[in-house]
Amino acid sequence: MTTVSMATDNPFVDPTSSFEDAGRGTTSDSHLPVGRDASLDIATDSLIVLDESFEKGDSSCCGLWPFGTTANTRAIPLYNILWAELTNESEQDSTLVLTYATPTSKNSVRVATLKYPIEYQMVDLANKWVKKLLDRSYGESQQRKRAKVLVNPHSGKGSAGKWYARDVEPLLKAAHVSIDMVKTRHKGEAVDIAEKIDIEAFDIIASCSGDGLPHEVFNGLGKRPDAKKALSKIAVVHIPCGSGNAMSCNLNGTDSPSLATLAIIKGIQTPLDLISITQGNTRTLSFLSQSVGIVAEADLATENLRWMGSQRFTYGFLVRLIQKALYPCDIAVKVAIDDKPSIREHYRKEQQNHEPASERRGYKFLIDDDASASTGSGSDDSLPPLRYGTVNDKLPEGWELVPYDKLGNFYCGNMAYMASDANFFSPALPNDGYMDLVCINGDISRLEAMQMMFAVETNKLFDNPGVWYRKILGYRIIPKNQEDGFISIDGERVPFAPFQAEIHKGLGTVLSKTGHMYEAPGPV
Numbered sequence: 321m322t323t324v325s326m327a328t329d330n331p332f333v334d335p336t337s338s339f340e341d342a343g344r345g346t347t348s349d350s351h352l353p354v355g356r357d358a359s360l361d362i363a364t365d366s367l368i369v370l371d372e373s374f375e376k377g378d379s380s381c382c383g384l385w386p387f388g389t390t391a392n393t394r395a396i397p398l399y400n401i402l403w404a405e406l407t408n409e410s411e412q413d414s415t416l417v418l419t420y421a422t423p424t425s426k427n428s429v430r431v432a433t434l435k436y437p438i439e440y441q442m443v444d445l446a447n448k449w450v451k452k453l454l455d456r457s458y459g460e461s462q463q464r465k466r467a468k469v470l471v472n473p474h475s476g477k478g479s480a481g482k483w484y485a486r487d488v489e490p491l492l493k494a495a496h497v498s499i500d501m502v503k504t505r506h507k508g509e510a511v512d513i514a515e516k517i518d519i520e521a522f523d524i525i526a527s528c529s530g531d532g533l534p535h536e537v538f539n540g541l542g543k544r545p546d547a548k549k550a551l552s553k554i555a556v557v558h559i560p561c562g563s564g565n566a567m568s569c570n571l572n573g574t575d576s577p578s579l580a581t582l583a584i585i586k587g588i589q590t591p592l593d594l595i596s597i598t599q600g601n602t603r604t605l606s607f608l609s610q611s612v613g614i615v616a617e618a619d620l621a622t623e624n625l626r627w628m629g630s631q632r633f634t635y636g637f638l639v640r641l642i643q644k645a646l647y648p649c650d651i652a653v654k655v656a657i658d659d660k661p662s663i664r665e666h667y668r669k670e671q672q673n674h675e676p677a678s679e680r681r682g683y684k685f686l687i688d689d690d691a692s693a694s695t696g697s698g699s700d701d702s703l704p705p706l707r708y709g710t711v712n713d714k715l716p717e718g719w720e721l722v723p724y725d726k727l728g729n730f731y732c733g734n735m736a737y738m739a740s741d742a743n744f745f746s747p748a749l750p751n752d753g754y755m756d757l758v759c760i761n762g763d764i765s766r767l768e769a770m771q772m773m774f775a776v777e778t779n780k781l782f783d784n785p786g787v788w789y790r791k792i793l794g795y796r797i798i799p800k801n802q803e804d805g806f807i808s809i810d811g812e813r814v815p816f817a818p819f820q821a822e823i824h825k826g827l828g829t830v831l832s833k834t835g836h837m838y839e840a841p842g843p844v
């Protein structure tokens with residue numbers, strides 16, 4: 321992913337119209353005269369600010385006004401409006417204070433403010449106008465969210481604290497998000513925080529980190545006696561400050577901390593499928609991916625090459641590719657959709673599907689012949705029961721262990737982007753109730769393997785004939801003929817031992833831009 325997705329490619333261009341056209345779209349209650357020389361109009365997608373003082377270079381209008389403005393007129397996309405309110409400066413007169421996110425570069429925004437005096441006769445009108453502006457600017461998104469913010473000071477190259485203070489907190493404050501921030505002190509602390517959090521006091525838990533902290537937050541919420549309730553009430557959100565920032569790329573459409581913060585301020589509650597992983601006697605939740613083979617090893621076995629930055633993964637991958645590394649396993653899969661045309665059709669249907677969040681949870685739409693499927697959500701608030709049992713149980717009926725002696729890559733994804741430029745699972749959907757599984761043989765030619773690697777970057781992997789792509793409900797994988805190796809769950813290393821996975825439709829909650837799709841381009 322190279323470009324930033326916001327309300328439009330250029331956030332200061334009203335996508336529907338020119339300024340003049342947008343102005344025509346306003347109605348009288350959208351129009352607010354502010355003083356003799358200025359007026360504010362709520363248009364289709366923008367706030368049109370007409371102010372004679374702009375021509376005189378008034379310094380109250382801080383920010384880089386991009387092209388598309390005229391000398392005395394500016395269009396601020398409603399998506400970028402953070403807040404508006406009237407403050408009383410004297411008994412009679414008030415000031416309208418308007419804050420918004422203004423671009424400072426292609427990849428960042430910062431807070432800017434406009435202020436206009438409002439005479440006392442205009443106060444009622446102005447208050448109504450402010451309410452309308454906020455309702456239109458937030459749409460389905462909750463205003464004044466209450467955020468528990470976790471900052472991992474060791475994420476990535478150790479800049480999360482700095483980025484939080486510079487790029488994140490000012491936007492949250494300007495948007496009247498209430499903030500309770502803690503810096504994590506050790507691995508696992510986010511699990512404890514999420515496990516003990518008062519779910520009535522917060523709407524979101526925001527991790528300024530890599531993908532590791534959101535993984536801990538989901539698991540902390542999952543450990544609670546009221547797990548199901550907590551996971552549906554609290555939205556887990558990600559502000560990208562780590563080395564792996566896939567969650568933000570998928571849901572916020574960016575790996576920029578300030579743009580992600582804006583996406584979260586305007587984010588829409590979205591149920592997210594979560595996956596139960598059983599291994600030994602543990603049960604954990606996965607929200608992003610599981611991998612065995614080349615991807616897991618290229619990531620986890622190259623920790624000593626951290627100095628290489630993101631290149632370390634490519635390097636690790638190429639080394640193993642040249643060696644034609646094989647990772648033999650026995651695998652049993654519960655398949656839901658097993659051909660590419662049907663998967664493409666499934667994705668297209670979801671693009672048109674605008675059912676509310678309440679309809680996107682539970683098992684009722686799953687195509688599954690198991691009797692337990694319809695009651696799988698259980699009657700209490702704890703985690704849903706496992707429909708397929710654990711890795712220690714005998715194989716569920718109808719599952720068959722198949723030897724994959726030449727396996728090169730077992731990669732199961734719940735989101736599309738696995739990194740900012742790796743749209744590995746382009747047909748993945750937030751709450752379709754399926755995991756996306758890719759299996760690639762390790763004995764394909766090096767040329768084919770290289771072509772696949774480039775296909776990821778150009779969003780053509782799905783169509784590559786060597787890629788076996790399936791939508792599935794669960795699987796068991798048993799590594800064999802290897803003494804040790806690497807298994808990655810959401811980018812974290814777990815013991816090299818058999819494990820079993822099954823999906824829970826819409827068990828978790830996140831915020832997204834659309835309420836039902838990831839930001840990655842779908843299968844072409």
Ligand SMILES: Nc1ncnc2c1ncn2[C@@H]1O[C@H](COP(=O)(O)OP(=O)(O)OP(=O)(O)O)[C@@H](O)[C@H]1O
Nearest residue numbers: 475476504505506507508529530531532562563564
């Ligand atoms: N203060 C801390 N010191 C050390 N580790 C921490 C601290 N706070 C959190 N962690 C742990 O660091 C791990 C990685 O965090 P995160 O995903 O935020 O960063 P990252 O830069 O993407 O790292 P990685 O590439 O190692 O996954 C998580 O397991 C988290 O629990």
